[in-house]
Amino acid sequence: MLTNKRILLSQLPTDKLSLDCFDSDQVPVPDLEVGQVCIKTLLLSQDAANRAWMQGATYRSALVGGDVMASYGIGEVIESKDAAWKPGDLVMADIGWQEYAVIDGGQVTAAPNHKGPISHGLSLLGVAGLTAYHGLINVAGIHAGETLLVSAAAGSVGSIVGQIGRIKGARIIGVAGDDAKCRWVERELGFDVCINYKSEDRQLRDQLQAAAPNGIDVYFDNTGGDILQTALFAMNLKGRIACCGAVSMYDTKPKPGPFGVPGLLVTKRLRMEGFIVSDYAHLDADALHDLSMWEHQGGLMLFEDIIEGLENAPAGLIGLLAGENRGKRMIRVA
Amino acid sequence: MLTNKRILLSQLPTDKLSLDCFDSDQVPVPDLEVGQVCIKTLLLSQDAANRAWMQGATYRSALVGGDVMASYGIGEVIESKDAAWKPGDLVMADIGWQEYAVIDGGQVTAAPNHKGPISHGLSLLGVAGLTAYHGLINVAGIHAGETLLVSAAAGSVGSIVGQIGRIKGARIIGVAGDDAKCRWVERELGFDVCINYKSEDRQLRDQLQAAAPNGIDVYFDNTGGDILQTALFAMNLKGRIACCGAVSMYDTKPKPGPFGVPGLLVTKRLRMEGFIVSDYAHLDADALHDLSMWEHQGGLMLFEDIIEGLENAPAGLIGLLAGENRGKRMIRVA
Incomplete structure (x- = not known):
């Protein structure tokens, strides 16, 4: 036995x-x-x-x-x-x-x-890759020339989201929790900029303003909390927020949501939408095809x-x- | 002169x-x-x-x-x-x-x-009627048999939203600020139930639970604040929230957003979307046609x-x- x-x-x-x-x-x-x-x-x-x-x-x-x-x-x-x-x-x-x-x-x-x-x-072909793909392509939508913000940028999902955005022609800004990770995200994953949200030198808001002076069109949110708060104020008109997770809220007691909900959603006409990967199972074939192709071509590093x-x-x-x-x-x- | x-x-x-x-x-x-x-x-x-x-x-x-x-x-x-x-x-x-x-x-x-x-x-044919129509039909979407919650139900927009929902075959729950208004909303506007959110006898949460034991599919939010907070916890899977206004937040100092943003959006796969009426000007002809017809037929009281x-x-x-x-x-x- x-x-x-x-x-x-x-x-x-x-x-x-x-x-x-x-x-x-x-x-x-x-x-x-x-x-x-x-x-x-x-x-x-x-x-x-x-x-x-x-x-x-x-x-x-x-x-x-x-x-x-x-x-x-x-x-x-x-x-x-x-x-x-x-x-x-x-x-x-x-x-x-x-x-x-x-x-x-x-x-x-x-x-x-x-x-x-x-x-x-x-x-790549499982929960991480499919979540990244469906959230960016089928929930938020991303277009060439737009600016994409990704939190937990070095994580399993974020690291793929930013690369898909880059392949689609967007400008990519990541957020991660230390300088070494940020440099890794820029060098290895090819993000345009990665911001350390724990920096003691500069507030996240100021760093984001410098990295995205023309605002954010799509925010792929893995964290919720302070990063979501800061992103909301930086969003452009008709911006989309794909709510994938709230890791900043999991390992702690409940906290209120961000200021500006729902006021900023109205004035900027934002859409916030939560999803889980299985909601888009009917589109998995597209995702698996594209992810495999991009990895094979060398555009997407895993x-x-x-x-x-x-x-x-x-x-x-x-x-x-x-x-x-x-x-x-x-x-x-x- | x-x-x-x-x-x-x-x-x-x-x-x-x-x-x-x-x-x-x-x-x-x-x-x-x-x-x-x-x-x-x-x-x-x-x-x-x-x-x-x-x-x-x-x-x-x-x-x-x-x-x-x-x-x-x-x-x-x-x-x-x-x-x-x-x-x-x-x-x-x-x-x-x-x-x-x-x-x-x-x-x-x-x-x-x-x-x-x-x-x-x-x-009817201006900002109030068009906002109600576009928010319910083109932002949230409403289907026969669904449960619709409307805040500021006696107001210019809310009073029309609930009636459109009724015409579309939804069950309609209103929220207003005193008992007399609530009875008026039920009798004159034909809402199924209207809840007094200022009631000292019963908490909003308990009243909503009693009025909508099977949960809320669409919330048309005119208020933000505590009513949005309560609605979020009552939303059904894949629910939609049309963010039309935040009157609870206008005449006061800034307050944090609701608990559960973004956590509940992810787990319930909710969509929150802000809009203003002019975003849907290309669909005004549909709205004006339908609103005029419903009012003429007597289904919509103005x-x-x-x-x-x-x-x-x-x-x-x-x-x-x-x-x-x-x-x-x-x-x-x-």
């Missing part, structure tokens, strides 16, 4: 997420019921949204203390009682932080069929930040919330 | 708008320059936006102390040095609170050509609240900001 090492969310965080919110155990992998598959975990996705799931019900039910920590991931089917899947299939599912997951076959999808490393199924070992998942997520990753963070389990 | 009685915004309000912000004088009507027309004021529109113009630049430049108080209105051309206009033409323009306005002909538009009273050019006398314009606007009007408030000047 297989033993399953699991990491549990032993208690919900009351403020910042910390290691003592997690615990681990080992349990036998249960026998399959009809319709179930057993997946051996290969790679786990680490996303700021994992922290949001601890705050309450979102597009999925809230996590509660004692749950296996939830996480999307890629694995290999090792046993199946669902005719749709057979051993050896590479699949994606809400696997959670564990070595093996027993899941209903209907909750499982095939990993993308492509020539590159399987990690691309969570980065950065992956893979941490070895399930036991490092808690520190990996805490570090991600503190902004230590560059590109898509994942945990390699096997 | 004609004498022009004017009401000036003698000083900008620092908090609530009050009578001592206004002054009046009488000056000669100046001679026309080439391209100008002289308009004799008939009716002035009173709008919450008039107060917003005192806060700073919006979709028009900010008002400053000493200006003739700005206001849209209807008047009659009495002299013209612009070939496009001749004496006797009924026209609309930013006339301001004065008996006569000398304006460039290019800033003037023809009043709607219709059989009803000229006041309809500011109410309420006008006309105050006699230019000298009552300041008290009229202050009263409007306090919510004393039912339907479209105007000042009859001549």
